[in-house]
Amino acid sequence: MKFQAHVSEIIRRSEHIKSFRFRRPEDFDYKAGQYIVVTLDVNGKSISKPFSLSSSPTEKEHLEFTKKLTGHEYSDALDSMVKGDTFNISGPYGKMTYEGEYEKIALLSGGIGITPMRSICRYCTDMSLDTDIVLICSDRSEEDMIFWKELSEMLSLNPHLKVFQTLTRASEGWTGSRDRISETLVRRELPDYAIREFYICGPPPMVDSMVEILRSLSIPDMRIKKESLIGY
Ligand SMILES: Cc1cc2nc3c(=O)[nH]c(=O)nc-3n(C[C@H](O)[C@H](O)[C@H](O)COP(=O)(O)OP(=O)(O)OC[C@H]3O[C@@H](n4cnc5c(N)ncnc54)[C@H](O)[C@@H]3O)c2cc1C
Structure with a gap:
């Protein structure tokens, strides 16, 4: 699934780590452990990077990913984002999932x-x-x-x-x-x-x-x- 998301909340987890939240579309289903790809406009270029979802499928209202800030251009573009800014999301992807299948x-x-x-x-x-x-x-x-x-x-x-x-x-x-x-x-x-x-x-x-x-x-x-x- 692909969609445009508006940043709804930014949580500073530490000096070098931030979480970005946005509204979860009703038809966005995922499994715990999966990742998304986040595409940003970085100095006029469109750059995409994968991020694991730090939110859980039980959290119905929002999706969240958490980025270690590296000081590189994509990271800086994300770091400078404010509430209401947009990025493009695709996903979910990944097989490192858990749904209760192992004891x-x-x-x-x-x-x-x-x-x-x-x-x-x-x-x-x-x-x-x-x-x-x-x-x-x-x-x-x-x-x-x-x-x-x-x-x-x-x-x-x-x-x-x-x-x-x-x-x-x-x-x-x-x-x-x-x-x-x-x-x-x-x-x-x-x-x-x-x-x-x-x-x-x-x-x-x-x-x-x-x-x-x-x-x-x-x-x-x-x-x-x-x-x-x-x-x-
Ligand atoms: C499935 C998957 C899930 C992921 N989930 C997460 C997640 O939850 N959170 C997260 O933070 N990341 C996650 N990543 C990694 C993420 O996609 C990015 O690759 C990472 O955040 C680095 O991106 P960046 O743009 O900040 O750094 P980049 O510019 O891509 O740099 C990455 C590294 O390359 C080196 N490097 C690059 N340019 C230079 C330079 N000019 N000088 C010196 N060294 C340089 C540095 O070591 C740097 O740390 C995930 C990756 C995958 C594949």
């Missing part, structure tokens, strides 16, 4: 790769699914924990959700994990890894390294769904 899932996210994971966690929580979810988030620093407050709220609503956060360049005050996601970490945080369905999203090197780890744990490729945020 136990593990979500491995790196940096801005949290966006489709937020969608999946919100979907399962809003639908009161009893899916056993373990979300493992790896970020650089506290600033990147953009959905932390909302995930904390979901944790109080959804007894089947568990979140493990690790920060590789945390401030001195951080008392949580500083480890990278490794085979040891997966074995420790997901002792039942052999019976889980895996979802991975992040920059391509992170996704590749997660796939290697899961293969070394003898997880078959058919149990791994992934979205590489190509462009990073």
Whole structure:
């Protein structure tokens, strides 16, 4: 589906990350984990980039995507947008989806790769699914924990959700994990890894390294769904 959207709300998630919301057309159906393509006029050129939907299909009024601001021309054009401005949307696309088909899932996210994971966690929580979810988030620093407050709220609503956060360049005050996601970490945080369905999203090197780890744990490729945020 293709349509023109008007920005209805802009949410600053951190110094370098913003979410953009717009009205969800009534006939726009999507699955948690899918992405859209956003086309903007950038200095007289039409440029299109893919973004995972950070909104959930249970959120009927709006669609949302969340962009890490890079200072490059497309990013700057998006960053300068205000309420009422327009962009063109096409989608939904992507097969890294969840609709309740597996009993136990593990979500491995790196940096801005949290966006489709937020969608999946919100979907399962809003639908009161009893899916056993373990979300493992790896970020650089506290600033990147953009959905932390909302995930904390979901944790109080959804007894089947568990979140493990690790920060590789945390401030001195951080008392949580500083480890990278490794085979040891997966074995420790997901002792039942052999019976889980895996979802991975992040920059391509992170996704590749997660796939290697899961293969070394003898997880078959058919149990791994992934979205590489190509462009990073
Ligand atoms: C399926 C999918 C889903 C995605 N979902 C998201 C999402 O939810 N959120 C999100 O933020 N992104 C997402 N992305 C990535 C997104 O599409 C963009 O590629 C990304 O945001 C970078 O776009 P940009 O225009 O800001 O940077 P670009 O200009 O495309 O630059 C990308 C990278 O290239 C390098 N680079 C480019 N130009 C220069 C230069 N002149 N000098 C030095 N280095 C340079 C930098 O490392 C830079 O970070 C997704 C990608 C895919 C494929």
